[in-house]
Amino acid sequence: MMSGMGELWNSIYDKPKQVVGADISPKMNKKATSNSNKYDFPIEVVEQNILENELDDESFDFVISSFGLKTFNTDQLRQLSKEVARILKTGGVFSFVEISKPKSIFKIPFLFYLKIIIPIIGWMFMRNDNSYRFLGTYCSEFENCSKFKSFLEDEGLEVDFHSFFFGCATGVSGLKK
Numbered sequence: 001m002m003s004g005m006g007e008l009w010n011s012i013y014d015k016p017k018q019v020v021g022a023d024i025s026p027k028m029n030k031k032a033t034s035n036s037n038k039y040d041f042p043i044e045v046v047e048q049n050i051l052e053n054e055l056d057d058e059s060f061d062f063v064i065s066s067f068g069l070k071t072f073n074t075d076q077l078r079q080l081s082k083e084v085a086r087i088l089k090t091g092g093v094f095s096f097v098e099i100s101k102p103k104s105i106f107k108i109p110f111l112f113y114l115k116i117i118i119p120i121i122g123w124m125f126m127r128n129d130n131s132y133r134f135l136g137t138y139c140s141e142f143e144n145c146s147k148f149k150s151f152l153e154d155e156g157l158e159v160d161f162h163s164f165f166f167g168c169a170t171g172v173s174g175l176k177k
């Protein structure tokens, strides 16, 4: 889900029968399609708004996603939880990770990094700070994966919460029983 340019595919080590990358952006999907040739398992890239997607019920063994949650508001996170529960097969597992607002002393330097340093780096190397300007704001609004965890639980999924690097990223993983 929110597969972008297919950044997660090199973390797939057991050769799957089929991978489907779903992303709303035609530009990202074009890059993902050209990246998909690097892998020796079949990858289908589909242009889908994941919140209203046409993926079949109970059709996936795994749902994985990195860094695609932070722009979603509360209602959208709730809707996404429903979609995860809908498309997973019974016994299927899922895993999501997202940058997050640390509760610890790391909050100040990390938000400074996201709000100031990253846009400067984006401007220096790509002459474009626009893509990164709102990263800190999205992260502050999103906070962490705990709300998403409770929405997934509301859908009957078994969910574990994970915190990485002093809370600078959080994640959820779990199972459809």
Ligand SMILES: C[S@@+](CC[C@H](N)C(=O)[O-])C[C@H]1O[C@@H](n2cnc3c(N)ncnc32)[C@H](O)[C@@H]1O
Binding pocket: 001, 002, 003, 004, 005, 006, 007, 008, 022, 023, 024, 025, 028, 048, 049, 050, 051, 065, 066, 067, 068, 071
């Ligand atoms: C920050 S990128 C993450 C890409 C990749 N997963 C990674 O780890 O680098 C977020 C992606 O979410 C996609 N996205 C945002 N809203 C979406 C939606 N409603 N449905 C599907 N994809 C969406 C964007 O097009 C973008 O490719």
